Amino acid sequence: MxxxxxxxxxxxxxxTVLPGGPFVLTAGTAVLVDPQPxxxxxxxxxxxxxxxxVDGPVEVRHHEPGAVGVIRLRLSDxxxxxxxxxxxxxxxxGVLVEARTPAGLVHGIVTLRQLAxxxxxxxxxxxxxxxxxxxRYAWRGLSLDLAxxxxxxxxxxxxxxxxxxxxxxxxxxxxxxxxxxxxxxPSRPLLTQRSSGSAxxxxxxxxxxxxxxxxLVAYAQVRGITVVPEIDVPGxxxxxLHAYGELVPDGRAPEPYTGTQVGFSRLHDAVPxxxxxxxxxxxxxxxxxxxxxxxxxxxxxxxxxxxxYVALVRRAADVVRAHGKGVVGWQEIAHAxxxxxxxVQYWDDRAGAQADRDALVAAARAxxxxxxxxxxxxxxxxxxxxxxxxxxxxGPALGQxxxxxxxxxxxxxxxxxxxxxxxxxxxxIGVEAALWTETLATLPGLTQMLLPRLAAVAExxxxxxxxxxxxxxxxxxxGQGTFWDRLGVSWxxxxxxxxxx
Ligand code: TNX
Numbered sequence: 001m002x003x004x005x006x007x008x009x010x011x012x013x014x015x016t017v018l019p020g021g022p023f024v025l026t027a028g029t030a031v032l033v034d035p036q037p038x039x040x041x042x043x044x045x046x047x048x049x050x051x052x053x054v055d056g057p058v059e060v061r062h063h064e065p066g067a068v069g070v071i072r073l074r075l076s077d078x079x080x081x082x083x084x085x086x087x088x089x090x091x092x093x094g095v096l097v098e099a100r101t102p103a104g105l106v107h108g109i110v111t112l113r114q115l116a117x118x119x120x121x122x123x124x125x126x127x128x129x130x131x132x133x134x135x136r137y138a139w140r141g142l143s144l145d146l147a148x149x150x151x152x153x154x155x156x157x158x159x160x161x162x163x164x165x166x167x168x169x170x171x172x173x174x175x176x177x178x179x180x181x182x183x184x185x186p187s188r189p190l191l192t193q194r195s196s197g198s199a200x201x202x203x204x205x206x207x208x209x210x211x212x213x214x215x216l217v218a219y220a221q222v223r224g225i226t227v228v229p230e231i232d233v234p235g236x237x238x239x240x241l242h243a244y245g246e247l248v249p250d251g252r253a254p255e256p257y258t259g260t261q262v263g264f265s266r267l268h269d270a271v272p273x274x275x276x277x278x279x280x281x282x283x284x285x286x287x288x289x290x291x292x293x294x295x296x297x298x299x300x301x302x303x304x305x306x307x308x309y310v311a312l313v314r315r316a317a318d319v320v321r322a323h324g325k326g327v328v329g330w331q332e333i334a335h336a337x338x339x340x341x342x343x344v345q346y347w348d349d350r351a352g353a354q355a356d357r358d359a360l361v362a363a364a365r366a367x368x369x370x371x372x373x374x375x376x377x378x379x380x381x382x383x384x385x386x387x388x389x390x391x392x393x394x395g396p397a398l399g400q401x402x403x404x405x406x407x408x409x410x411x412x413x414x415x416x417x418x419x420x421x422x423x424x425x426x427x428x429i430g431v432e433a434a435l436w437t438e439t440l441a442t443l444p445g446l447t448q449m450l451l452p453r454l455a456a457v458a459e460x461x462x463x464x465x466x467x468x469x470x471x472x473x474x475x476x477x478x479g480q481g482t483f484w485d486r487l488g489v490s491w492x493x494x495x496x497x498x499x500x501x
Contacts, residue, residue: 007476008114009455010167010462012133021092021128024069025116027056032072035062041222042102043073046109053116053124071095071112073105084169084224085134088112090126103224107133107167114165114483137416139343139371139430140461141170141228142454145381147177147239148260149199149437150206151446156216158443158489162450164223165483166458171220172228172295172328172432175208175285178238178257178265182207183229185284188244188277195239198256200438201396213288221290228328229285232297233278234304234312238265240281246273260438263302269311278312279319286323293343294320299330310336317342328371334359340367343429346420349374350403361422369429372416375403378457380449381436382406384492390448391439398445400438408477408494412456413470431461444490451484451491452477474498 006015031047033039043060050071051058063072076098079085086099086108097108111131119125142163144151151159160171175183181195184207196207208216217227237247238257245253249268257265267274286294296316301309313336317327321341327333328343334356344363348356364370375382383399384390384407391398404410411433417425433454440446455477459468474497481499484491493499 005472006115006129007479008111009476009480010459011467012131014132016130018128018130022125023090023092023095025054025124025126027054030059030061030070032061032063032067032070034074038102039073042105045222046073049109049113053113068093074098080134082134088131091128106224110165110167135462136464137430137461139170140168141172141432142168143172143174143432143434145174145437146182147174147180149203149441150182152206153212153216155443157219160220160223160225163225166455167462168458169224170226170228172230174230176231176239177236180205181239183213184210185281186210187280187284190243194243198258200258200260202258203441210288217290226291228291228293228295229289230295230297231281231285233316234267235263235265235301236297237267241265247271247277263300266301266303267312269308278316282316282319283323286320286325292326293328294325295328296320297330298333331356331360334363342368343371344368345371345373347373347375349376357420364423364427370427371429371432373432373434374419377411377414378433379403379406380433380453384494391445396439398439408452408456408496409470411453412473415465431457433457447489448492452494455480
């Protein structure tokens with residue numbers, strides 16, 4: 001018998017449709033939890049998410065033995081290995097979500113939310129199912145460029161909600177570049193005072209205060225998401241040089257830069273102010289970050305020779321490590337031989353980047369972990385196709401094309417473990433989509449590039465390869481459009497999918 005697949009994205013490790021059911025979800029449905037302090041935030045989150053589905057407040061109550069018609073959340077160690085594993089059992093009389101950690105419970109709640117379908121009289125029906133699920137990769141992220149154009153706290157919270165909905169667990173923020181500085185560093189106030197008001201094309205810019213950053217980190221953490229801040233050095237530093245002219249050999253600060261060229265700006269290892277700058281900035285960012293990682297950039301430092309590049313990357317890495325954090329950097333840092341506790345992020349999959357690929361393989365063989373962000377599959381700032389023009393008809397078109405058009409199927413159909421020949425597959429820590437914002441200045445523009453492709457990358461990161469296929473994905477993702485519509489976010493109706501309307 002052909003069992004219909006449940007329409008969950010990313011596809012769970014196992015899902016069985018049960019006889020009987022469905023569970024009827026209404027504003028009268030309560031969330032029930034054991035009285036453990038670590039369950040309070042996840043219970044409130046669950047009640048909020050379900051309350052928004054049913055259009056009314058949902059109560060949180062403590063465990064009542066024998067209660068029916070409730071959603072029960074429980075921590076349990078009787079689950080498959082892995083911090084993020086969860087089990088979801090739905091029947092007519094109730095829902096049980098179990099996980100080892102609050103983050104696992106969030107995944108179960110998200111699956112429940114995706115399974116709910118509108119039923120007569122405003123109710124929602126959840127089919128009777130048993131889902132046992134756990135991710136393939138530990139690192140499933142989105143890298144978002146706040147430097148070329150700035151997006152503030154409310155926009156970032158919306159993005160965090162989308163990440164959680166597709167079980168992604170890392171938000172990597174690109175917080176500095178030639179065009180602007182986007183995070184307040186208390187020990188270096190001129191960075192934001194002088195260099196936050198610029199952006200590509202002369203836009204207004206902006207920055208996150210330290211308090212807003214802390215609020216975002218907490219908002220993400222409740223949803224099981226770690227924020228990884230990136231300060232891009234030793235290239236991509238015009239905004240820093242503009243704020244602190246002492247970083248330039250002749251002491252003359254450059255003008256703000258609002259174009260989109262890359263690779264022209266640089267730190268100088270021999271300039272005395274450089275070491276203090278790296279210590280203050282990366283040390284400051286590390287101490288503002290509860291998560292285990294700080295990203296030091298390291299890409300496209302085209303104005304530096306290899307020796308000075310390596311010296312500066314090692315300096316930056318030393319600061320991050322001295323603050324007890326692991327180092328993440330773009331693929332070029334593989335040339336610096338940083339060793340085991342490093343994550344190297346692969347991005348440039350063009351033929352010309354073979355030297356980087358060789359260094360990446362060598363670094364991985366020496367114990368570094370590799371994060372997969374290949375441009376041709378995960379760069380969501382690429383156009384979907386060359387014929388479609390997205391964006392305001394009066395304004396500039398959205399998207400770049402240096403890595404090729406990236407249609408939904410391109411974002412979906414690739415295999416992280418075999419993409420780079422010679423790379424030991426067990427060194428791949430995960431997958432991260434990237435959204436650069438040279439051409440993206442508004443939230444609708446941003447979400448049109450993210451959706452639907454973010455869902456495809458999320459499935460590559462979460463679902464085991466033997467559970468993935470394009471034909472199944474295009475059917476399961478077809479229902480997501482109505483969810484984005486309900487949220488009121490813009491998305492691109494890729495012609496590769498027969499969207500449910
Ligand atoms: C390359 S990807 C860059 C970014 C650009 C992006 C545009 C990477 C590490 N560097 O500086 O924004 O291309 O697609």
